[in-house]
Amino acid sequence: MSTTNPALDFALAIHAAGLGNPTIIPDGNVHRFRCDGDKPGSKNGWYALYLDGTPAGVFGSWKLGRTETWCSVSADDQTPQQRADLRALIEQAKRERDQQQRDQYAKAADKAKVILDSTTPADPYHQYLITKQIQPHGIRQQGIALQIPVTVGNSLSSVQTIFPTGVKRFLTGGRIAGGCYLISDQVRREELLIAEGFATGASLHEAIGAAVFVAFNANNLLAVARYVRSQHPKANIIVCGDDDRWTEGNPGKTKARAAALDIGAKLLMPDWTGLDLDTKPSDFNDLYRLRRAAQGAAA
Template sequence: MSETTIEKTYLSVPFEQKDEAKEAGALWDKSAKAWFAKGPDVPPALRKFLPMNEADRSLEDPRSAFRDFLRENGADLTGLPVMDGKWHRIGLAGDGKEQNASYRAFLDGVPNGQFKNFKGDEILKWQGTGPELSAPQKQKMIAEAAQTREVREKERADEQQAAAKRAFGIWANLKTWATPDNCPYLGRKQVRGFGVKLTDDGRMVVPLRDDANRIWSLQFVGDDKNYLKQGRKEGLFHTIDPNKQLEKSRDAGPKLTVIVGEGYATGADVHAATNLPTVIAFDGDNLVSTAKAIRAKYLQANILIAADDDHHLPLKSPPLPNKGLKCAQRAAEAVGGKVLAPSFTPEEKKRGLTDWNDLKQARGQDGLLTALRESFTAMQREQQQARGKGLEREREMTL
C-alpha cells in the first residue's frame, strides 16, 4: 500500500455480518457503498473484513477483463478500472495528457461496462464472461476499489498542496507585470495584461486561484501553454476585474453580470469590449466547474459563457464534437446561464478562426463589439422563442 497516510481503510463486510462490523466500529460510506475503519490502523475485531483476508472465489476478475477491453479499444490505462457505475475520464494511447475518453462499469449482476471515445459517437459495451458475482465477491471488489480511490485522492491532494506552495513562491518572486510591450504573447494577441506577470524568458504567467483568492497553480504562456506540474486546475480561474466590480457588487443580485470564457486572450478582449467582470477557466473542460464556483459565490448574478467555436472538429474523419460550443452549453445549463458564441463567415472558418480574440484580430475592435451585440441579440431571441413554446404547451394542456 502507498506510504500516504489514509483516512479510511475499506472493509469487505457481508450483508449478514454488517451488525457485527458496526458493533466493532465500522462506519458506512454512502458514496462508495462500502464499510470502512477510520485511519490505517484497523481494530482487531475488524481485521477479518480486510479485502486481503477475503478468499477470492471468482473464476474471472472482471476488473482485469474490463481493463483489457479498454486497452484493446485504445484506452491508456495502467492500473485496474474503477467499477462503481460512475463515468471516469481517461486518456487515449498517443494523446499525451489529453483525456478524450471515459468509461463506467457495474458489478451488479453479470459485470458489464461501457467505453466512450470522444473522437467518435459510438459507445462500446462490454460484458463479463464469468458467472454473476456472489455478494461477498462483489463487496470485496467494491472495498478494494474504494481503497484505491482513497489512496489516489489523498496522494493527489498532497501533490496539489505542494504545487500550491511552489506556485506562491514563484509568483511572489516574479517582479514584472506582463504588458503587450514586454510580452510577445500579449503583443501577438493585441490584448492588455490584467493581473499577469512575466518570466525572464518573456512568457506570460497567469495565476490559477480559487474563490477565496488562493493561488494553487500557474499557467505559463509562450509559444505553448504549460501548467505547473501536479498543480490543481479544476474549479480554479483567473479574474479580470480591474475596477473591482465583483467586490463592490456582490450583493447586487441580478444586476451583476459575469462573463466566463476559456482562454486569457478571449477573456481580455471580451472584458475590454464590455467592461464586465470576466473569469478565465483556461480550457473547455474546466468551464462547468468554474461557472459553478462563480454561481456559488454570486447566487443571483447573470452568467454569460463566452464560447469558442471549434467548427473544424466535426469536419474531421471520424468527426468530433464541437468541443468549444458543447462545453459552453454544458456550463450555461449547469448554472442557468447563457452562451455568447462567435459567428464566423465561411472565409474566416477556412482561416482557422475559432474564438473571440481571433474575431477581434480579423475585424478589429469595432467588429468585435458588433459581433458581441449580435450574439447577445441572438441569445435573447432564442430565449424569447423558448418562452413562447413553453406558453404554447401550457395552453395546449389546458384545452
C-alpha cells in the same frame, strides 16, 4: 477475453476502457500511469490490483473523473462475500487515490507560489500580448514567459505559463478542474462573463467592460460556471464560448452551451458576419482582431 493471468486480464480491461496500457504491479497499492491521449509526462490514470483471495481491482482517470472496477469472477457469479470484499477494496483504493491526489495538488500549489513570488508584473509589450492585441490585466511575467495564476476558490492551485510564441503549459500536477483567473480591473458593467482562454477573456473584458472568469479550457467551463453561480446566485452570467466549427463536434460551443444550461446562464458566441474566415478563427480574441483589421482596411 479472459486468460489464466489476472494481471493480464486487468490490463486488458484498462485498455478496453480506452485508458491506456500500463504495466501492472499487482501489489494492492495505487499506481499512476499515463492515459492514452494525455500529454507526455502526465499521469492521470491510476489503478490498484489485489490478488489476495479473489483477484480484483479498480482503475480510473483523475482527468476524466472515471472510476471502474474489475473482478476475475463475473458479477453474476460472485458470492455475497466476494461482492463485499470487492466493495471494501474499491473504497480502500479510492481513499489511497484521493490522498495521493491531495498530496500532489498541495505540492504543485507550493511550487506555484514559489514561481509567482519570483515574477514581476507582465510587460504590456510582451510579444504574446502584442500579437493578441490585449492588455496584461494583472498577470505576471518570469523571464520571457507570462505566468497566470490558477485559483480554486480563494486558493492558488497552479499557474499557466505562456511563451512569446503562444505555447502554453500548466504546472505539472497542479489542479486545474474548477480553477480560474478573474479579470476584474476597470469593470464598467454588472454582468459576469466566463470564457476559455486568457486572451479571449481579456478581449471580452476590454470590449464589454464586464468581469471575466477565465476557465482555461472548454472542459473546465462547467466547473467554473458552477463555482461562479454558487458565489453569485442572482448575477447575470454569460458563458462566452469558442466557435470550434473547424473541429468535429465543435467542442467549444458544445461545452459552453452545456455550462450555460446547467447554471441558467446566457450563451454568447462569436458573430463572424462580414468577416474573412480564411484563417479559421474560433474565439472572441480572433473576432475582435478581425474586426479591427477590417475597420483599418476600410479606413
